[in-house]
Amino acid sequence: MAFVDGHQPGLFWQSLMGNNSDGIGGNCHRYDVVGEGTPHRWFLVDYGVKFRHGGRGYAVEFASPEGLLARRSDGQVEGGGPIPDGLVLTHAHEDHIGAIRHLLDMGYRVPPVYASAFTAAMLNKSLADAGIARDRWPEMTIVRNGEVVALADARVEFVAVDHMPGATALAIRSEQGCVFHSGDYRFDATLPLGERADPERLRALGKEGIDMVVADSTSAPNRQDPVAEADIQRNLSRLMAANTGRPLIAGILGSQLDRLVSLGRAAHDNGRALAVSGRSLAANVAAAGMAGLDVAAAAGTPILTAAEARALPPGQVLMVTTGAFAQANSGLMRAANRQPGALEITPDTTVIVAQRDIPSSRAAQAAMVAKLERLGARVITAEAAEAQGFGPIHQSGHAVERDVRLMYTLLRPKGLAVPIHGDHRQIQANSRLARSLGIPSMVLDRNGTVIRVGRDGVSVAGAEAVSRVGARERTDGVKQLPRAPRGQGRDSHFAVPAYSYDGLDATGTIVLKPDFCRSPDPLRPKRSNAPEITVTTLAGRRER
């Protein structure tokens, strides 16, 4: 990084993607540590994707690894810069870890990863799903909250936050200063899974001295008091009691395991068995088990598979599935579209969508609800649940105004608060909150700004143009996965998409020819999912 080489000692932070200039997504941060007379070393925090939802033709975009990571082919970083010492992951959402499989697919080496057990399990799933050969997987170290990792001449402490299982904030200390990197967070002492945020630890960190806070802004404009998960559980229980005897389906996001626990407890209160349907939700449950989080025990009821639940009267089951954002191929969408093998919707069915819509999902969610209602279902969205007097059944996983104030009050940064992870309105709201507490705040106009933390204070060191990569799903084939020896293997039941990668500048313009880093993995033709049809011609000859 130009503003670090040869510069005075300091702890330097640069956000490569995920700020107000392009909104939320693709989170990727760089921390450089320059000591007195010691070689410059550095590490990354998070490497996520930004979903393009069809825009520009890319499935996802993420910060370009050019000049950051070493190529597998020669072990060198383009431009000759130092190789990062590590990659620290704050949690398992795709906008924080989703690019890693693409980096490996492109032929880059991912440095040693430091993550919580749940986050590591989900990353492993991501790499296995993407067909990345095991010998390319990065080395992974599991870190517990409270533990400190020595990385690049800094000490990185994992600090528990309330967001999702395994989510962590980071206290990054060097000789020059300390940065608190919040990751995604909120405060809710009633979340049932894993460790909870500890305000006393945050207060102690503040007393030890925090120079800069890099903080989540997503829900900062929200002035309503947050709803505790325990209250959501009670409201869900009342809602279920009002639907006694009816087949009941609840749609959540695959990663919302705390909500799954609340739904399970509410189901148990109402004499219903709990079942789970949907690949991503089932995978999250499995990952939780690998991380030592017993979702069934927390819910107070066994978790059945959809197949097991079919043996029970539908009115005695709560089926929890995916599709709270009406994603294609999610459980609720497949049910709404009456796809083969999907959950059945009848006029007796009640569907609960325990998730408020967001701007990018609003239209799709409304269309899904309309389809479900046309099938005769009674649909209760998070908005409708409040209107019908059941109370809130959803709370954002991000800090609202009250939580942001609490975080800043506990940490009391001496230097600067830098809001991230938000659009312009969200970041401005976060910044105003900090300033209202007497904390200087800086709103970054663009990604690539470098901020230096030193013994003499916090300052802007400069700004660099940052580039990104657009990943487009290929239409000429799918990945050829490793096959078992002849006679033992079998055809894959599902195809792993193959991607092509374009180098883009910060505005999304292609600056490098397609496949600037071409994956060497072979492709095989896509298997058609269309049913075979035969047509009998007038002459009686059968053709396809």
Next chain:
Amino acid sequence: MRWDDYQAVAGALHAAHPRANYLSLSDVDLIRLLVGLPGVDTAALPLPDAVTLAAIRFAWIALAEGEDDSTPFDGTG
């Protein structure tokens, strides 16, 4: 059989144990099912490590639950 052909192993598991609860199965029980698969010679094939076991479990889930339900979540919820 090779343990790292996750989809093939998952297919064999699902065929042999279609009613198993892959959500709540412990690692010990999963290993027990794996070594009981037809054609597995534990003398010739070492037990899968934890990462491989996890990959097999995820592949089994994918097979049993069907098409990817595509829940890209950009963290804005």
